[in-house]
């Protein structure tokens with residue numbers, strides 16, 4: 001079996017960066033080069049100050065510190081890294097298409113295709129190509145076709161090796177995954193490639209947790225895994241609305257059903273809605289694929305998970321407005337949290353963006369505090385919606401770095417991300433700072449409801 005000594009990864013993002021850092025840490029005998037066309041991002045990965053790495057993940061800086069310069073390199077010199085590698089991971093982004101056929105649903109594969117063409121042009125030796133990005137089923141077919149039709153006669157073997165890491169726990173998930181999935185052809189060459197990648201992971205993961213499948217199963221498993229996880233969140237969120245009407249408490253319901261070992265306790269936390277770069281994109285992708293095979297019932301079934309999530313975000317904003325006497329115009333509303341979940345600086349598809357958009361439609365004055373998200377990111381997220389002008393976004397939204405101070409003369413506070421630090425604040429001081437009645441909306445159910453009511457807040461939490 002071919003042993004791997006040089007790995008190249010195209011895309012130094014949330015997936016490529018941490019994944020390659022851990023591979024380099026655990027495999028000192030393999031040279032790992034991460035390339036990206038974004039110079040600023042590469043410079044940040046190479047920054048001497050480890051606080052400036054472009055991605056914040058607990059524990060990541062230590063891993064990078066150990067391996068960078070030893071056998072882990074970040075560079076914009078894509079061609080050279082491709083040429084040297086035995087194995088190339090493709091980890092570029094695959095956003096939902098914003099144009100043409102499949103707009104708003106299908107995955108945009110233009111970056112994947114560009115990568116394939118570049119690999120084909122540059123390669124002078126045989127290579128194993130690993131799809132790390134989440135892709136529609138049968139993308140490997142497209143890759144194979146481009147590589148073999150435009151290459152220099154060298155052999156390419158395509159594997160699918162989807163990533164299951166969750167942001168905020170990426171390093172732990174990489175060090176100790178539930179499973180590693182490797183899909184490839186069932187030919188002798190395909191089997192050899194699967195075994196080569198298996199032995200990379202076997203440097204720190206038990207072989208019985210490394211599953212080999214055919215390529216299509218692997219590609220589809222990733223979409224299915226995310227769809228099932230998102231479906232659990234939408235399911236419990238649908239019940240949260242029913243709880244609010246009936247006097248049941250969604251936490252109690254979640255606990256009652258989660259203790260059934262057939263259901264399990266994870267991913268049953270009611271919230272203001274799921275966000276992140278994957279859930280919505282992957283379900284839309286699944287829906288699109290099902291539709292393209294004429295499986296309308298299958299498509300409708302999964303689309304409902306997204307419909308419920310959009311409803312939850314909107315419903316939360318509407319609840320805020322209704323509670324505050326049906327008007328928030330000119331009212332100061334402080335949002336705690338902008339990231340799509342705690343322990344990450346990622347804001348993609350964060351519920352906070354959409355809640356803010358609804359509140360801005362009603363002319364609220366928004367103040368945002370998030371411990372890790374930068375001001376420029378918050379404005380970029382709002383500008384991207386294209387709902388109002390950039391000037392208006394900056395006039396109506398203020399980003400602050402001191403949370404408790406921000407609550408001075410506020411009408412309401414809403415918790416939109418479950419950062420631990422929010423539970424440690426002096427909520428009595430916050431209450432005293434605010435105009436009365438002081439409204440508190442907990443979109444993550446992290447604050448003790450009875451304590452908050454005791455302080456005097458008009459308190460609303462999802463599913464209570």
Ligand code: UDX
Pocket residue numbers: 010011012013014015016035036037038041090091092093094111114115132133134135277278
């Ligand atoms: C990943 C996966 O690839 C995506 O399919 C999955 O569903 C979510 O996670 P992620 O790492 O989160 O994407 O994306 P991002 O942080 O945007 O990183 C992608 C990087 O690829 C960017 O830094 C971008 O500059 C780079 N890129 C993109 C290239 O280097 N070359 C290109 O042609 C396109």
Ligand code: UDX
Pocket residue numbers: 163164165166167168226229233266267268269270271272273274275276277278279340341
């Ligand atoms: C997800 C998958 O978990 C991971 O396996 C895949 O590789 C990428 O997509 P990620 O998006 O990083 O990971 O975060 P995840 O922890 O799954 O949370 C997604 C969203 O669901 C967050 O907004 C989170 O707050 C929300 N969520 C999660 C809930 O609202 N309730 C829950 O019980 C769990």
